Amino acid sequence: MDIASLLLELYGRIPPLAARAVDGLDEEELCTAPEPGANPIGWLVWHLARVQDHHVADLLGTGQVWVEADWARRCGLEPDPSNIGYGHTAEEVRAVRPESPEVLLDYLAVVHARTTEMLQGLAPEDLDRVIDRRWDPPVTVGVRLVSVADDSLQHAGQAAYVRGLLGD
Numbered sequence: 001m002d003i004a005s006l007l008l009e010l011y012g013r014i015p016p017l018a019a020r021a022v023d024g025l026d027e028e029e030l031c032t033a034p035e036p037g038a039n040p041i042g043w044l045v046w047h048l049a050r051v052q053d054h055h056v057a058d059l060l061g062t063g064q065v066w067v068e069a070d071w072a073r074r075c076g077l078e079p080d081p082s083n084i085g086y087g088h089t090a091e092e093v094r095a096v097r098p099e100s101p102e103v104l105l106d107y108l109a110v111v112h113a114r115t116t117e118m119l120q121g122l123a124p125e126d127l128d129r130v131i132d133r134r135w136d137p138p139v140t141v142g143v144r145l146v147s148v149a150d151d152s153l154q155h156a157g158q159a160a161y162v163r164g165l166l167g168d
Contacts, residue, residue, distance in 0.1 A: 004122045007145060011119060014052075014152045015105070015112050018045045021159035022101035025166075030098055034165045036090070041166075042104065043096045044159040046075055047085035048152040049108040054084045055148045056115050059131065059141060065110050074103045119145075 001009075021041055022030065030042030039047075050066060057064040064081050066072060072079035076097035085096075098104050127142030139147075 003124050003127065004119055007119045007122065007149075008116060010149050011112065011115055011152075014048065014149070014156060015108055017153070017156035017160065018048065018108055019105055021045060021156060021163050022104055025101050025163075027097065027099060029166060030101065030104075031094070031096075032166065033093075034162050039093055039158065039162075041159045041162050042098045043085065043088075043093050044155045044162065045104045045108070046096050046098060048155040049104065049111050050084040051151050052108075052115060052148050053111045054081070055144055056111070056118060059144065060114075060118060065107070065114065069110070071103070071107045074099050075107075 022045055025041065027042075031040050033040045053064050053066050067079045067081050076095060077083065085093075127140060127145075129141045130138045131141055131144060132139035
């Protein structure tokens with residue numbers, strides 16, 4: 001298996017997991033935290049899509065889908081390209097109010113399509129390109145892609161767990 005196929009398999013697992021977590025929920029259920037200060041399903045799925053959008057746009061040197069379309073408004077937010085959820089306070093978490101599960105899944109679908117296109121053209125030597133020298137060792141494309149997939153899968157799992165707590 002080549003590296004592009006491996007990464008496509010890995011990233012291809014994210015949308016179905018997110019879909020199962022939000023399927024059939026209404027806006028209130030999307031925004032229900034299992035306990036005060038915990039992250040609700042809507043925030044978790046929003047965050048995993050935002051991180052992927054932000055980081056893949058950076059890898060491609062392009063604008064983020066979040067900023068270039070109407071996704072922010074449909075999630076109750078401003079189209080701030082730096083708002084990906086890291087360090088959110090409880091108040092900021094509550095501010096993420098997707099209109100519906102479809103908004104989250106449609107946004108993730110657009111982000112995933114762009115990621116898929118990038119991964120299909122990925123060559124093994126691309127993985128070694130350094131993209132962030134602020135870390136020791138510096139971050140490469142390969143490390144960033146693994147980090148984004150790891151973050152996405154963890155948050156999709158958390159969303160599934162919260163879904164179970166909701167009794168659905």
